Amino acid sequence: MILTLAFRNLFHDRVRLAVTLIGILFSIVLVAVQLGLYLGSSRMITSNIDNARGELWITAFGAKSFEDGGLLLHSAERHQALAAAGVAEVIPLVVSFAEWRRPNGGSTRVVVVGTDPEDGGLVPWSLTDGTWLDVKSPDGIAVDKSYLAELDVKGIGDTAQVAHGRVRIKALTEGVRSFTQAPYAYMPISRARHLLGAPGDATSFYLVKLQPGADVESVRRDLKSRFESAEVLTAEEFRDRSLNTWLFQTGAGVALIGGALLGLLVGTVIVAQTLYSSTKDHLAEFATLRALGSSSGYIHKVILGQAGLSAVIGYVLGMIIALAVVYASRGTPLPMVMTPWLAAALFAVTIFMCAISALSAIFKVTKIDPAMVFSK
Amino acid sequence: MKREPVLEAVDIVKELGSGAAKVQALKGVSMALRPSELTLLMGPSGSGKTTLLSILGCILKPTSGDVRVVGESTIGMSAEQLATVRRAHIGFIFQSYNLFPTLSAIENVRIALDVRGQSGFKAAARAEEVLRDVGLGHRLRYHPGNMSGGEQQRVAVARAIAASPSVVLADEPTAALDTENGHAVMALLARIAKEQARSVLVVTHDPRTLPYADRVVRIEDGRIVGEERRPEGLDAPEITDLAKRRKAHA
Numbered sequence: 001m002i003l004t005l006a007f008r009n010l011f012h013d014r015v016r017l018a019v020t021l022i023g024i025l026f027s028i029v030l031v032a033v034q035l036g037l038y039l040g041s042s043r044m045i046t047s048n049i050d051n052a053r054g055e056l057w058i059t060a061f062g063a064k065s066f067e068d069g070g071l072l073l074h075s076a077e078r079h080q081a082l083a084a085a086g087v088a089e090v091i092p093l094v095v096s097f098a099e100w101r102r103p104n105g106g107s108t109r110v111v112v113v114g115t116d117p118e119d120g121g122l123v124p125w126s127l128t129d130g131t132w133l134d135v136k137s138p139d140g141i142a143v144d145k146s147y148l149a150e151l152d153v154k155g156i157g158d159t160a161q162v163a164h165g166r167v168r169i170k171a172l173t174e175g176v177r178s179f180t181q182a183p184y185a186y187m188p189i190s191r192a193r194h195l196l197g198a199p200g201d202a203t204s205f206y207l208v209k210l211q212p213g214a215d216v217e218s219v220r221r222d223l224k225s226r227f228e229s230a231e232v233l234t235a236e237e238f239r240d241r242s243l244n245t246w247l248f249q250t251g252a253g254v255a256l257i258g259g260a261l262l263g264l265l266v267g268t269v270i271v272a273q274t275l276y277s278s279t280k281d282h283l284a285e286f287a288t289l290r291a292l293g294s295s296s297g298y299i300h301k302v303i304l305g306q307a308g309l310s311a312v313i314g315y316v317l318g319m320i321i322a323l324a325v326v327y328a329s330r331g332t333p334l335p336m337v338m339t340p341w342l343a344a345a346l347f348a349v350t351i352f353m354c355a356i357s358a359l360s361a362i363f364k365v366t367k368i369d370p371a372m373v374f375s376k
Numbered sequence: 377m378k379r380e381p382v383l384e385a386v387d388i389v390k391e392l393g394s395g396a397a398k399v400q401a402l403k404g405v406s407m408a409l410r411p412s413e414l415t416l417l418m419g420p421s422g423s424g425k426t427t428l429l430s431i432l433g434c435i436l437k438p439t440s441g442d443v444r445v446v447g448e449s450t451i452g453m454s455a456e457q458l459a460t461v462r463r464a465h466i467g468f469i470f471q472s473y474n475l476f477p478t479l480s481a482i483e484n485v486r487i488a489l490d491v492r493g494q495s496g497f498k499a500a501a502r503a504e505e506v507l508r509d510v511g512l513g514h515r516l517r518y519h520p521g522n523m524s525g526g527e528q529q530r531v532a533v534a535r536a537i538a539a540s541p542s543v544v545l546a547d548e549p550t551a552a553l554d555t556e557n558g559h560a561v562m563a564l565l566a567r568i569a570k571e572q573a574r575s576v577l578v579v580t581h582d583p584r585t586l587p588y589a590d591r592v593v594r595i596e597d598g599r600i601v602g603e604e605r606r607p608e609g610l611d612a613p614e615i616t617d618l619a620k621r622r623k624a625h626a
Contacts, residue, residue, distance in 0.1 A: 001483070001490035008478035288474040291435055292535075293463030294491035295456060370435045373474055374426050374547055 002298065006305030009282055017310075020274040024314025024350065025321065027267020032322035032346055034260035036329075036336030038253060043337060044179040045246045046239045048113065052122040054091065054207030055216050057238045061229045064249075065242035067111050067180060069095045069204030071196065073230060078206055080226045086214030087223075091121030092203040094192040097182060101161040102152035109182040110143075110151070110162065114192025121207040124186045129156055130171025136188055140170035146331065147183035148172075165195045179246055181333060208232075264353055271357035275307060279361035283368065290370035299368075303361045311354035315347055322346075380447070381408035382465070382542040382575045383432055388441035390427055390598075401427040402438070403598040409543060409575040414566050414588055417579045419595035425579045426547060428595065432577065433466055433545045434458040446542060463492050467536030469546035469565075473528040475520040481507060481531045482516045488535045506534040510564055526557030533564055537572070544568060546578045550585060562588040 010017055043050075048066050049057075058081060060072035071094065081090045094114030101107045117123040117132055124132065124142055135142050139159070143151060153160060159168045162185065178184055187195075193202060210219055216234065223232040233241065247253025279286070286299050322338065329336040390402040401424045409415055409432075419425050430436040431443060434450055437458075443450045445465050450458060462468075467488075475484050485503035489495070494502070507516055510530040520528050529549060536544050546565060550558035562578075566588040569576040578585060586592065594602040 001487045001495065004483065005476065005479065005487065008476075012478050284474065285476050288470075288476075289487070289491060290459065291433070291462070291468055291474075292488050292491055293459050293461075293466070295459055298491055371430050373435075373468070373470055374430060 002301045003305050003309075006302050006309055009278060009285075009302070010306050010309055013278065013281070016274050016278060020271055020310050021314045021317060023267050023270025023274065024310060024354070025318040027263045027270075027353065028315055028318025028346060028350060029321050029325070030263030030266075031260045031349065032318065032338065032342075033325055033336060034256045034263065035342060035346070036322070036326060036338055037334060038247070038256040038260075039337040039339065039342060040329075040335050041179055041247060041252065041256070042243055044177050044334075045242050047176065048095075048122060048184070049235055049239050049242065051125050052093075052207055052235070053120055053209065054089075055210050055235065056208035056220055056223065057233045057235060058090075058206035058208060058223065058227070059231050059233060059238070060204070061231055063205075063231070063241075064245040066095060066205075066238075067097065067182075068245070069093075071096060071198045071202040071204055073203040073206060074199075075201040075203075077227060077230055078201075078203070081206060081208060081223055084219060084222045084226065086211050086219040087208055088211040088214075089119065089207075089209040091116075091119040091207040091209070092189060093122055093205045093207060094189050094196070094198070094202070095204040096192075096196050096198075098163040098185075098196060100151055100183075100185070103158070103160055104152050106152070108150060109180075110185045111178060111180070111182050112162065112192050112195060113184050113186045114189035115186065116189050120209070124171075124173060124176075126173045126175050127171050128174045132171070134170040135186065137170060139166055139168040139191075140187065141167045141191075142171035142173055142186040143169060143183050144173045144176045146174075146177060146333070150181075151183060163195045164197045165191075167191075167195070177333060177335070264349065268353050268357050271307070271310060271354055272360050275303065275310075275354075275357055275361045276364060278306065279303060279364050283365070284372065286365050287368050287370050287372045290368055291373045296366060299365050300362050303358050303365065304355060307354035307358040308351065311350045314354075315350045318350075319343065319346070379410045379412070381410050381444075382446055383409040383577075384444040385428070385432055386442045386444065388428070388431055388438045388443070390424075390431060390436065391439045392427070401598055402431070404441070405595070405598070405600055406441075407593060407600060409577055411542070411573045411575050412569055413590045414569040414576045414578065415591045415593060416585055416589040417577060417593050417595060418581055420581065423595045424598040425581075425595055429545055429547055429577070429579045432543075433468060434461045463539075465542045467539065467541040467544040469529070469532050469536045469544065469549050471548035471551050473520070473525075473532045473552075475528055475531055475535075477520050480517045480519055481512060481523070481527075481534075484520070484531055485535045485538050488538050492539050494539070503534075503538060506538045507531070510534045524557070525553050526560060529553060529557070529561050530564065533561065533568070537568055537574070540572070542574060544574055544576045546576065548580055548582070549578060550580065550582045555584065558582065558584050 060070050063069045078090045096112050097109050098112045099107050100110040115122040156169050220232050326336045326338045385407050388402050388405045392401050417425050431438050445461050482503050486499050489499040510533050549561055562585050565576050590606050592604045
């Protein structure tokens with residue numbers, strides 16, 4: 001009967017129900033969009049780190065992110081690392097911003113990523129047109145389809161000037177986007193060094209693969225003791241550092257999270273107001289329940305039932321809109337991401353928001369005087 | 377043989393308001409309600425009838441004195457403990473019915489069972505049974521807005537007796553009803569008192585209720601000023617003239 005009464009109270013006033021649901025819906029969509037963008041941004045920022053196969057990263061001291069490695073490491077560090085117990089492979093990566101000259105004039109920035117996938121380090125993923133063998137052919141590179149217009153090229157076979165050399169698009173990826181909006185240009189490591197005018201052993205990062213059974217922490221300690229101007233980070237630490245740099249030091253993440261919190265706040269206030277006014281309208285009924293001998297817990301459950309039902313209906317409607325926004329954002333430079341985990345978290349947040357909103361109404365009925373049932 | 381009271385007020389004093397506005401609504405009231413007895417509590421407006429009903433129903437706490445429910449003192453009980461006492465022993469009927477407008481007749485009765493922890497098919501069957509008992513078998517799914525005042529009050533009666541309380545307290549149950557419905561509701565309450573061995577207290581100033589009383593308690597200015605009891609074997613309507621007869625005999 002608690003849910004029946006909660007349901008009837010809720011649907012008794014359709015206008016108020018609509019206001020409640022709009023409040024929750026607005027809140028859910030806003031939070032979903034903000035967190036979806038945050039998640040999408042996070043994925044873009046860490047996609048190269050997540051797709052690299054190595055337990056440890058050797059970076060130049062103070063490297064802030066994948067794009068910020070510089071070309072400060074050399075073969076000496078590689079040899080030192082290979083000498084450490086437990087290290088199986090040390091794979092170089094070259095990553096650097098470079099100028100892309102558009103064929104029809106003007107220029108834009110790209111992130112040159114030099115890698116040799118045969119080493120088993122960073123293997124370009126989501127190659128939809130062409131293969132890595134095509135990229136290895138003279139001047140070959142791979143870029144993402146979504147940036148073709150930005151790069152002023154039409155597709156495979158088109159050429160452009162990057163830094164000190166000419167490149168030809170030989171393969172295309174799909175969905176490999178860059179948070180900095182400077183497209184990733186994947187190519188063999190030697191070509192990357194050539195384009196960037198870097199020495200033959202200049203390297204941004206070394207990916208360290210461990211021997212089976214080796215302890216990550218002890219290998220890391222050993223490696224750290226060997227380098228003076230390089231850092232040794234776990235993949236997780238490097239991810240966190242990259243996220244921190246791009247999302248929090250730039251303020252982008254704070255803005256996204258702030259927007260999500262604002263959405264929650266607005267939703268909570270709207271739901272709290274409507275639940276409070278609904279409770280006030282049904283005060284005589286709650287007093288009757290109290291006079292009939294109901295515990296205060298029973299009445300609280302009715303109010304929480306109203307809040308819970310509002311949350312479920314509002315969540316379903318909000319998620320339908322949020323998923324439509326996710327779908328619409330697929331082809332944009334900053335696509336939203338919705339995962340089962342985020343959907344579950346949003347549901348929990350909605351329930352929590354509505355439960356918090358119910359507090360003012362609960363305080364109101366806590367003070368209820370059952371003697372009011374005798375007022376004529 | 378005199379039966380033990382199920383509800384007893386002992387020297388109840390109730391002060392309302394504070395400071396200069398403080399008034400003593402009840403000034404040392406004692407009364408007892410026994411099973412199978414329909415008692416009328418009559419008195420003019422402001423005499424303390426409803427205050428006494430609220431205290432007997434464990435809704436208001438007395439300033440001093442004690443209310444004993446089936447022999448148990450309620451002194452010092454918290455609001456939650458008093459609610460437990462109400463759940464276990466007391467059924468209420470209100471002047472304005474106080475039904476839930478969004479619930480059907482059967483749901484209004486079921487909710488009274490639900491607050492007592494009785495739910496499911498058994499509760500639904502019990503709710504239907506009491507509604508049929510008060511003559512509303514054909515109105516089970518009707519909402520209060522689609523029922524007459526008399527029918528609504530009968531739903532309220534069904535709700536009050538559904539959980540088989542020892543005492544039913546009714547506040548002006550006929551005040552909003554026409555003569556026919558007023559008699560029907562009082563007949564129902566009298567039957568509940570007799571057939572189900574419950575104690576029924578009706579607060580009223582409606583003289584139409586007198587024929588149904590086993591006992592009439594009169595209250596004025598916060599004090600019990602008189603009590604008349606229908607002698608054994610006296611037909612119900614005759615109690616209306618009880619006071620006159622006693623004067624005549626005297």
